[in-house]
Amino acid sequence: MEAEIITIGDELLIGQTVDTNSAYLGQKLGSIGISISRKTAIRDNESAILQAIAESQSRCNILIVTGGLGPTKDDITKKTLCKYFSCGYRRDDSVIEHLEKIFAQRGRQLLDINLVQADLPEACVTLHNAVGTAPGMWFHQNNKILISLPGVPVEVYHLIEERVLPKLRETLELPIVEHRTLVTLQKAESLLSKDLEEFEKALPKSLSLAYLPNFNMVKLRLSQKANSTAELIIDEYFEKLIATIHNDVFCLGDKDPATHLSEYLIQEGITFTSAESCTGGFIANRLMQTPGISSVFPGSIVCYSNDVKISELGVDPAIITEFGAVSEPCAVAMSKGVRAKFNTQLSIATTGIAGPDGGSKEKPVGLVYIAVSTETQTLCKKFRLFGNREQIIQRSSNAAIWMVKQVLTIPL
Amino acid sequence: MEAEIITIGDELLIGQTVDTNSAYLGQKLGSIGISISRKTAIRDNESAILQAIAESQSRCNILIVTGGLGPTKDDITKKTLCKYFSCGYRRDDSVIEHLEKIFAQRGRQLLDINLVQADLPEACVTLHNAVGTAPGMWFHQNNKILISLPGVPVEVYHLIEERVLPKLRETLELPIVEHRTLVTLQKAESLLSKDLEEFEKALPKSLSLAYLPNFNMVKLRLSQKANSTAELIIDEYFEKLIATIHNDVFCLGDKDPATHLSEYLIQEGITFTSAESCTGGFIANRLMQTPGISSVFPGSIVCYSNDVKISELGVDPAIITEFGAVSEPCAVAMSKGVRAKFNTQLSIATTGIAGPDGGSKEKPVGLVYIAVSTETQTLCKKFRLFGNREQIIQRSSNAAIWMVKQVLTIPL
Numbered sequence: 001m002e003a004e005i006i007t008i009g010d011e012l013l014i015g016q017t018v019d020t021n022s023a024y025l026g027q028k029l030g031s032i033g034i035s036i037s038r039k040t041a042i043r044d045n046e047s048a049i050l051q052a053i054a055e056s057q058s059r060c061n062i063l064i065v066t067g068g069l070g071p072t073k074d075d076i077t078k079k080t081l082c083k084y085f086s087c088g089y090r091r092d093d094s095v096i097e098h099l100e101k102i103f104a105q106r107g108r109q110l111l112d113i114n115l116v117q118a119d120l121p122e123a124c125v126t127l128h129n130a131v132g133t134a135p136g137m138w139f140h141q142n143n144k145i146l147i148s149l150p151g152v153p154v155e156v157y158h159l160i161e162e163r164v165l166p167k168l169r170e171t172l173e174l175p176i177v178e179h180r181t182l183v184t185l186q187k188a189e190s191l192l193s194k195d196l197e198e199f200e201k202a203l204p205k206s207l208s209l210a211y212l213p214n215f216n217m218v219k220l221r222l223s224q225k226a227n228s229t230a231e232l233i234i235d236e237y238f239e240k241l242i243a244t245i246h247n248d249v250f251c252l253g254d255k256d257p258a259t260h261l262s263e264y265l266i267q268e269g270i271t272f273t274s275a276e277s278c279t280g281g282f283i284a285n286r287l288m289q290t291p292g293i294s295s296v297f298p299g300s301i302v303c304y305s306n307d308v309k310i311s312e313l314g315v316d317p318a319i320i321t322e323f324g325a326v327s328e329p330c331a332v333a334m335s336k337g338v339r340a341k342f343n344t345q346l347s348i349a350t351t352g353i354a355g356p357d358g359g360s361k362e363k364p365v366g367l368v369y370i371a372v373s374t375e376t377q378t379l380c381k382k383f384r385l386f387g388n389r390e391q392i393i394q395r396s397s398n399a400a401i402w403m404v405k406q407v408l409t410i411p412l
Numbered sequence: 413m414e415a416e417i418i419t420i421g422d423e424l425l426i427g428q429t430v431d432t433n434s435a436y437l438g439q440k441l442g443s444i445g446i447s448i449s450r451k452t453a454i455r456d457n458e459s460a461i462l463q464a465i466a467e468s469q470s471r472c473n474i475l476i477v478t479g480g481l482g483p484t485k486d487d488i489t490k491k492t493l494c495k496y497f498s499c500g501y502r503r504d505d506s507v508i509e510h511l512e513k514i515f516a517q518r519g520r521q522l523l524d525i526n527l528v529q530a531d532l533p534e535a536c537v538t539l540h541n542a543v544g545t546a547p548g549m550w551f552h553q554n555n556k557i558l559i560s561l562p563g564v565p566v567e568v569y570h571l572i573e574e575r576v577l578p579k580l581r582e583t584l585e586l587p588i589v590e591h592r593t594l595v596t597l598q599k600a601e602s603l604l605s606k607d608l609e610e611f612e613k614a615l616p617k618s619l620s621l622a623y624l625p626n627f628n629m630v631k632l633r634l635s636q637k638a639n640s641t642a643e644l645i646i647d648e649y650f651e652k653l654i655a656t657i658h659n660d661v662f663c664l665g666d667k668d669p670a671t672h673l674s675e676y677l678i679q680e681g682i683t684f685t686s687a688e689s690c691t692g693g694f695i696a697n698r699l700m701q702t703p704g705i706s707s708v709f710p711g712s713i714v715c716y717s718n719d720v721k722i723s724e725l726g727v728d729p730a731i732i733t734e735f736g737a738v739s740e741p742c743a744v745a746m747s748k749g750v751r752a753k754f755n756t757q758l759s760i761a762t763t764g765i766a767g768p769d770g771g772s773k774e775k776p777v778g779l780v781y782i783a784v785s786t787e788t789q790t791l792c793k794k795f796r797l798f799g800n801r802e803q804i805i806q807r808s809s810n811a812a813i814w815m816v817k818q819v820l821t822i823p824l
Contacts, residue, residue, distance in 0.1 A: 014439065015440075307710060391566060
């Protein structure tokens with residue numbers, strides 16, 4: 001079963017907003033066996049919207065439209081949907097009630113401009129939006145389903161999970177599409193591809209493998225489409241895939257490796273901290289996004305200046321004089337110092353040159369030392385990372401996460 | 413002048429990759445007067461690619477295709493472009509030379525699979541990619557321009573800046589499109605819209621105003637399209653816009669408010685630090701993304717545990733016993749403690765409940781205290797933020813940045 005997505009909004013085309021909804025919709029619909037065959041972004045413009053909807057409905061039976069439902073004047077989706085379905089408006093009392101509640105909760109005044117959100121096309125069923133002010137809309141005519149959602153990500157997530165997926169499952173007979181994903185770190189796509197040449201050649205037709213590179217991480221996604229669960233052989237091939245590149249696999253599932261590491265640390269009760277110079281707290285920040293992290297993460301230090309490295313982490317000033325702050329001895333001393341300071345079992349330290357300034361012939365932009373320290377061992381590695389400041393920081397954080405697995409035995 | 417974008421890749425449709433290239437392309441083309449009228453994401457599939465290209469070329473004269481140029485098997489763009497333009501391959505020696513250089517630099521082995529990247533459709537002009545392995549391609553036939561770029565963001569940025577924009581400027585006569593953007597913090601879209609009702613009514617037809625909300629930030633973008641610079645009246649109206657909502661404007665330009673704040677601190681030499689509990693270093697991390705920040709930012713502390721708040725920041729244990737860690741007195745003590753510790757002029761402290769766990773009736777998820785401290789004053793505010801963990805952290809960081817402006821006079 002296929003679906004298309006249309007996102008409405010000049011802000012997406014002009015590039016002031018990055019569209020994260022579409023990726024989410026692709027994942028969620030994929031999980032119930034609906035694959036997105038096309039995604040179209042168009043303007044806040046009646047004729048563009050009408051044309052794109054008509055084109056999409058000529059190609060496939062499910063269409064999700066996001067955006068263009070806010071309270072302000074540049075939103076015209078609803079008016080256009082009335083035109084498309086040749087219907088007028090109805091005022092939905094359940095939406096009014098909800099608006100009154102939500103505005104009271106947020107301590108904000110309910111304006112006339114907000115009440116307009118309760119006026120919906122007569123042709124639609126209301127999809128109650130518990131987390132926002134604009135309801136979703138479900139149109140089902142001539143065997144075609146059109147779902148209109150607001151553009152705010154948190155509202156899209158809520159409406160998809162609570163309203164749209166259950167209603168699609170109820171309405172349609174869906175085929176089976178299964179994906180299995182794994183994450184590799186610190187190995188180039190072309191080298192992985194070489195190792196997997198035989199594996200890919202031997203793949204049955206119903207299966208496919210995709211490489212999804214991002215910084216020094218490559219996700220591998222194996223997919224199978226089947227008519228019945230009896231046809232599913234994906235797990236067998238996923239096992240073969242894992243076995244073929246076993247040493248390069250960091251974790252299984254479509255997962256941020258930082259989340260995998262945090263979850264492991266929380267589960268095992270392994271306390272950790274970090275002392276970050278060139279990554280400026282980015283590693284700690286990735287790890288602390290996992291709920292419950294406070295049980296193993298007392299805190300951490302960002303130490304840009306040499307003074308802070310010395311006073312807070314106890315780095316010997318002689319190390320900095322002799323080797324410089326961007327050096328293996330300094331990274332090692334930082335990792336030991338911060339672990340002692342916060343009394344944790346594990347620590348990560350980074351020192352390097354993220355750029356764009358501060359590089360030299362001997363110590364160029366992209367040179368990063370990372371140290372990982374536990375009670376029994378300290379591992380330090382030198383990296384030459386490429387890209388701009390943001391990319392060097394991203395790559396450093398992936399490298400650090402990968403290094404922790406060289407020191408601790410973290411299951412897949 | 414209008415252009416369309418086609419992004420190729422199952423990973424975009426299935427939702428494993430968020431498409432950040434399109435937003436970038438929208439901005440950059442917009443800056444030279446080319447507006448994106450449509451953006452289509454399609455599969456790694458020959459017939460889908462051929463169909464989408466033909467449709468796009470029937471609608472407009474400029475098409476940018478991204479993705480599908482990597483070294484692995486799931487990339488089929490190049491083959492399809494040969495088919496579309498009815499041509500064969502040519503091997504480009506300049507690309508071979510570049511590949512040899514880049515692989516030697518990265519210390520990686522050049523494989524046959526990589527050399528394939530030098531085989532290009534005969535119909536294209538090569539766009540040299542200095543930062544990656546896949547060159548861009550420029551096709552110009554029957555008054556239609558088709559530009560094919562790899563999907564890796566850093567390579568797209570490079571190719572657009574260095575190759576595509578100059579070549580488009582050279583080839584086309586472009587109209588003028590101007591945008592002026594400003595950023596507001598901590599004011600709801602509907603309230604701004606109410607304040608701007610008269611302003612919007614009085615806007616001449618060539619001008620338009622868009623609201624771009626994101627967390628507790630709303631960007632306002634005023635646009636004008638004109639045939640000559642003489643017709644441009646956008647600056648006059650932008651001044652009126654600023655004057656109308658003066659107290660709510662944080663900064664001018666399409667700018668991250670964190671960048672605006674960092675740049676101000678760097679320029680004025682105002683040293684700062686942070687002590688972050690519930691935001692886990694996210695605020696420092698946003699601020700440190702600005703190059704040169706190390707001159708005013710010695711370092712900072714993430715202090716999840718009460719122990720760290722006491723031992724590192726000198727928070728009186730009695731404060732935590734009496735008021736709890738999530739309280740105004742604790743936030744104030746943290747902000748003073750961290751400022752003293754790092755000897756800075758400014759500090760930001762956060763303590764709150766980001767969730768999803770840890771909330772109670774008295775102290776629910778979303779309750780956050782933020783304190784900003786300087787040598788002469790300390791401001792502390794209580795916030796009730798909504799959303800999930802990530803959103804509460806995002807909103808807290810915007811609130812903290814906004815608070816700094818309540819304490820320091822930061823120009824727009």
